[in-house]
Amino acid sequence: VTATFTPTPGASALMGDLDPHGVAPPCALVVFGASGDLCARKLLPALERLARRRALPGAFAIVGVARSEWDDDDFRAFARDALAVHGDPLASGDPTTQELLTTLRYVPGDYADDGTFRRLAEVLDDVDRTVGTGGNRLHYLALPASVFPTVVAALGRHRLDHPPPDAFVRLVVEKPYGHDLASARRLDESVLSVFDESQVYRIDHYLGKETVQNLLALRFANAVFEPVWNRRYVDSVQITVAERDGVGHRADSYEQAGALRDIVQNHVLQVLALTLMEPPISMDPDGIRDEKVKALRAVESLDVHEVATEVVRGQYTTGWIGSDLVPGYHEEPGVSPTSTTETYVALRLLVDNWRWAGVPFHVRTGKRLPKRVSEVAIRFQSAPHLPFGSAQVRDLDCDTLVLRIQPDDGVALVFGAKVPGHGFDVRSVAMEFLYGAAFPDEALDAYERLLLDAMIGDATLFIRGDEVMEAWRIVDPMLQAWASDPDETLAFYEAGTWGPKEADRLLEREGRRWRRP
Amino acid sequence: MNVGPWSAVADDATSGEAALRSLRRRQPGGARRTAVLSLVVHAESDDDLAAVLDTVRGLAGHSPCRTVVVVLPAAGAVHGNGGNGAGNGSGEGDVAVALRAVGHPGGAVSFVEDIVLRVRGAAVDHLEATVAPWLLPGLPVVAWTPTSLPRRDGPLVALADRVVVDSERLVGPPGPVGLADVLALARRVPVTDLTWVRLEPWRELFARLFVGADFAPFVRRVETVESEGRDLLPSRLLAGWLASRLGLDPAVVRVSGGPRPALRASARHGGRRARFRVERVADGEMVLAGATIDGGPGRGRTLRLPSRPAAHVLAEALTAGSRPDGVWESAAAAALGLRPD
Numbered sequence: 001v002t003a004t005f006t007p008t009p010g011a012s013a014l015m016g017d018l019d020p021h022g023v024a025p026p027c028a029l030v031v032f033g034a035s036g037d038l039c040a041r042k043l044l045p046a047l048e049r050l051a052r053r054r055a056l057p058g059a060f061a062i063v064g065v066a067r068s069e070w071d072d073d074d075f076r077a078f079a080r081d082a083l084a085v086h087g088d089p090l091a092s093g094d095p096t097t098q099e100l101l102t103t104l105r106y107v108p109g110d111y112a113d114d115g116t117f118r119r120l121a122e123v124l125d126d127v128d129r130t131v132g133t134g135g136n137r138l139h140y141l142a143l144p145a146s147v148f149p150t151v152v153a154a155l156g157r158h159r160l161d162h163p164p165p166d167a168f169v170r171l172v173v174e175k176p177y178g179h180d181l182a183s184a185r186r187l188d189e190s191v192l193s194v195f196d197e198s199q200v201y202r203i204d205h206y207l208g209k210e211t212v213q214n215l216l217a218l219r220f221a222n223a224v225f226e227p228v229w230n231r232r233y234v235d236s237v238q239i240t241v242a243e244r245d246g247v248g249h250r251a252d253s254y255e256q257a258g259a260l261r262d263i264v265q266n267h268v269l270q271v272l273a274l275t276l277m278e279p280p281i282s283m284d285p286d287g288i289r290d291e292k293v294k295a296l297r298a299v300e301s302l303d304v305h306e307v308a309t310e311v312v313r314g315q316y317t318t319g320w321i322g323s324d325l326v327p328g329y330h331e332e333p334g335v336s337p338t339s340t341t342e343t344y345v346a347l348r349l350l351v352d353n354w355r356w357a358g359v360p361f362h363v364r365t366g367k368r369l370p371k372r373v374s375e376v377a378i379r380f381q382s383a384p385h386l387p388f389g390s391a392q393v394r395d396l397d398c399d400t401l402v403l404r405i406q407p408d409d410g411v412a413l414v415f416g417a418k419v420p421g422h423g424f425d426v427r428s429v430a431m432e433f434l435y436g437a438a439f440p441d442e443a444l445d446a447y448e449r450l451l452l453d454a455m456i457g458d459a460t461l462f463i464r465g466d467e468v469m470e471a472w473r474i475v476d477p478m479l480q481a482w483a484s485d486p487d488e489t490l491a492f493y494e495a496g497t498w499g500p501k502e503a504d505r506l507l508e509r510e511g512r513r514w515r516r517p
Numbered sequence: 518m519n520v521g522p523w524s525a526v527a528d529d530a531t532s533g534e535a536a537l538r539s540l541r542r543r544q545p546g547g548a549r550r551t552a553v554l555s556l557v558v559h560a561e562s563d564d565d566l567a568a569v570l571d572t573v574r575g576l577a578g579h580s581p582c583r584t585v586v587v588v589l590p591a592a593g594a595v596h597g598n599g600g601n602g603a604g605n606g607s608g609e610g611d612v613a614v615a616l617r618a619v620g621h622p623g624g625a626v627s628f629v630e631d632i633v634l635r636v637r638g639a640a641v642d643h644l645e646a647t648v649a650p651w652l653l654p655g656l657p658v659v660a661w662t663p664t665s666l667p668r669r670d671g672p673l674v675a676l677a678d679r680v681v682v683d684s685e686r687l688v689g690p691p692g693p694v695g696l697a698d699v700l701a702l703a704r705r706v707p708v709t710d711l712t713w714v715r716l717e718p719w720r721e722l723f724a725r726l727f728v729g730a731d732f733a734p735f736v737r738r739v740e741t742v743e744s745e746g747r748d749l750l751p752s753r754l755l756a757g758w759l760a761s762r763l764g765l766d767p768a769v770v771r772v773s774g775g776p777r778p779a780l781r782a783s784a785r786h787g788g789r790r791a792r793f794r795v796e797r798v799a800d801g802e803m804v805l806a807g808a809t810i811d812g813g814p815g816r817g818r819t820l821r822l823p824s825r826p827a828a829h830v831l832a833e834a835l836t837a838g839s840r841p842d843g844v845w846e847s848a849a850a851a852a853l854g855l856r857p858d
Contacts, residue, residue, distance in 0.1 A: 014720070
């Protein structure tokens, strides 16, 4: 064997085969709202898992900013407690976790106070000097949207939006991005008055889920599906995002949001865009996001007067889920007894483009439904002619391709098969594929994936500003119609059922019915 | 959970497959088979077989596959002289099949199949024909030879899309073959080396030391490399990796025995010296990964790097595609030119 070598040029010479997706460069993660629930429940556990996977940068620091009058040690104690409750139980006492905790710094202060940001700048300079984070910053707004403009403006005033040469500053923004189209535009104006769009990473954790990404793989890596992925073969598409839980500890924010803003405007419309979109030219961030925007632009705007016939909003009442009698929405702690906030939405959308013209997209989401399940069901047209008697195909449904996002993410194909025996009865059968069974190794959780992508600078799974505006454009007429008459438009359903009768009628009137997920 | 097993004395794949179908039907709703490949394993003895089955059973939760274990002394099948197997010449063999259920998070259950073929007599001469009917249609075939290096023109290599070996167990002294033999096999069929898979966290930690504006310029300016460890082959492979990726003269690369594994490099750029190291800090699970620039920033992390169960290492090897691993080949080729102290 002859040992001849051609060294790979550049600093990536050693990474080559190790991590083709990229390696997180040194950086300081600045978490605004560091004493809050999101930081405790999601961000810190995700960072702990990344540390245990050895995926965090070699030079890394977490700088928490919040109003609580804490010091570094208090923040570390908060993080330790949060990880004890929400983190990996196996990691307790692990040196990797202990070392992560030592990277934590804390800046107390009000977001309206310039002193807070002066102190933050000093801490970041110190972190650069002592840890070697090289001026790279990832500002994470784990805050209510109402505070975003204040923080963003202060970051601009204190030049914390400007990276030094060869460094980066990025801004990660949590949902909700506005509460309607007008407020989203105002928010975007204030964010983009300081940051460039390329620096802004709008997060929707749904896009971090493996199966949502698998939707792209299924569609664009397989020649067998794409030819039938259009109006010629598809009868209708059903998107279901069902939650078994009630409003839980989120009553405060949920009362302001409701199911339409909480789930449809972001998660559902993102999944819809991935289902509708044309094949991207490339899998780079703008290649995919350009196609998603085009797809969302093609979704018809409902007229405010059409909302009553095309959209159903509902609220759960007391009912049984399994063997538990659960309270109605009005009886939930923190919920007003006269609340008209919707906990359920079902709607019918049409898409004005060559591929999807005339195909209805039925969307439903709700709390206190019989089980937690999210799926996209592509329901295909019936065979043009069935050479069987009607009794023989009594149990035959239309062919359906189901992409299950959670739980048990996978793909199922429902098709007709002959029942064994002398007769010729044909009934629907399901052929299922579980991603977890074929690729059982633990995948990155959504927040792990998105945090890592933001550090690496891969914006593919983040939402661009024009996508957000298109999503608000679709739901805005519904918000307007409901605001004018909230009592009249609200239907009720028992907890543990699949939603109000009105939602069934939405499909029955066109000869269709909801699939049981 | 173990369902079955069904077993029989035959070398008939048709009856074996029928038995597996019957076992699957007995499960409520029918047992779902999820497999991404067929794994053909060569075991030279019953002791080997026990160890293989132990590993394969740990594998099921990580990389579902149909496992076909061929029990045959090495001389017959793999290094093979053909026709000299330990059989009675009748062409018969024993077949045992088993269906096993694997639980997944969320409660889902999938099923995998193990097939053990004890090949005797004339079957030794046509091993390909004996094994081929058991392979899952349309899926890749990976051959794993835990204790031997398969012959380049042997039946396992002919069947396989990829071969998994463990060079640390094979390469002498005291092992029977040289690293050059493993590389020669890789010219015939893509090879995944389990020793290389075990080294990946070390390579990853070391490579990451050069990430970032301060440290990246030093990667092209490495002047010396030291690779230490009780086991010389992994140390040679790590040193060979750095030598090949960075185009280093073998004279500046030192490989030596030592109580604890360590990989160190020294580099000079812009008049400053930087040192990079990943080393086990004690006889335990922790390693220290650090980089310092004289008069500049430095960083160090202590990380848990436990030795992984054999099944996990094999599962990781099986997730690799069928492409030749050019980085390993270059590292192994460079390692051939390094002489341990």
